[in-house]
Amino acid sequence: MNILFEILPFLVPVLLVDIALAVAAVRHILRHPRYRFGNRTIWLVIVVVILIFGPIIYFVFGKGENE
Amino acid sequence: MSGYIAFVKKEFTENMKNYRFLILFAVFLIFGIMSAFLAKFTPEILSALAADMEMTSEPVALDAWKQFYKNISGVGFSAFIILFGSCLSNEYSKGTLVLMVTKGLSRKAVILAKYTVAVALMTISYWISYAATYGYTALLWNDTSLAHVVFAAVSLWIVGFLYLSILMIGCVIFKQTFTSILFTGGIVALISLLGMIEPIAKFSPFILTSKNVDLISGKVIPAEFVIPAFVSFILSIFGLLIAIRLFNKKQL
Numbered sequence: 001m002n003i004l005f006e007i008l009p010f011l012v013p014v015l016l017v018d019i020a021l022a023v024a025a026v027r028h029i030l031r032h033p034r035y036r037f038g039n040r041t042i043w044l045v046i047v048v049v050i051l052i053f054g055p056i057i058y059f060v061f062g063k064g065e066n067e
Numbered sequence: 068m069s070g071y072i073a074f075v076k077k078e079f080t081e082n083m084k085n086y087r088f089l090i091l092f093a094v095f096l097i098f099g100i101m102s103a104f105l106a107k108f109t110p111e112i113l114s115a116l117a118a119d120m121e122m123t124s125e126p127v128a129l130d131a132w133k134q135f136y137k138n139i140s141g142v143g144f145s146a147f148i149i150l151f152g153s154c155l156s157n158e159y160s161k162g163t164l165v166l167m168v169t170k171g172l173s174r175k176a177v178i179l180a181k182y183t184v185a186v187a188l189m190t191i192s193y194w195i196s197y198a199a200t201y202g203y204t205a206l207l208w209n210d211t212s213l214a215h216v217v218f219a220a221v222s223l224w225i226v227g228f229l230y231l232s233i234l235m236i237g238c239v240i241f242k243q244t245f246t247s248i249l250f251t252g253g254i255v256a257l258i259s260l261l262g263m264i265e266p267i268a269k270f271s272p273f274i275l276t277s278k279n280v281d282l283i284s285g286k287v288i289p290a291e292f293v294i295p296a297f298v299s300f301i302l303s304i305f306g307l308l309i310a311i312r313l314f315n316k317k318q319l
Contacts, residue, residue, distance in 0.1 A: 007108050017093050059086040
């Protein structure tokens, strides 16, 4: 358990980036009802549950074309 | 010239609005941090999970840079090319360029502005990633024996210009995002194949992506990088000129 507390401070920036991405993605999902595929619930779960890659997958593949 | 500046502004806004910049920033920053982090702690994490595993050697600062160059030259640049592969195909399919070009925006300005913005974003995210790795490496190891750290990073950065210039040609030739990405991948693969042929290997830009770690560890000298960097620079300009020429003849 000791090692976990030793390395945790180094991961804080990664966590911050992940939170920023997730917040941006959730905001975008809630404001835009149309997606290339899938629906709102699926994307919200993906974005929040899959760390870092979830929001990236949403912005690259899931985001609807028409703003 | 004013058309160019206006188009650069438009491109910047577009890249901010469609989250490309945010994604690249996040990916590169995380790669930068993780390169140093994983190099340092993977052995410890493994031995904490499996107590009977013997670690053969203590990780050193060079391992962090090995990870950095592997990640950035592979996944980092791929992410870049995939995200920017749609930079012209979207405009073709929506027909948004026709209006601007017929209203007097020069075609040269379109290509140059797109390239400028791509290069600017690449530069920002690349050096952020570098700074993250550098900071974490300095924090985790008190090792100052490594030489030419900055020079090695600059050489990979120069290759970034070349890749983007090839991508511009691909985007101009093909109407679909996927084919332009495929084109870029093919040319990059060709460059690395040519880099293996003995007589021209010394001049190939491939050295710039493959020998960075050797440069830091002192196995090769910086002088070997000068000609490939120059070749890469010339090829980038050449590629951009080809892209402009092709775009001038392209039907929008």
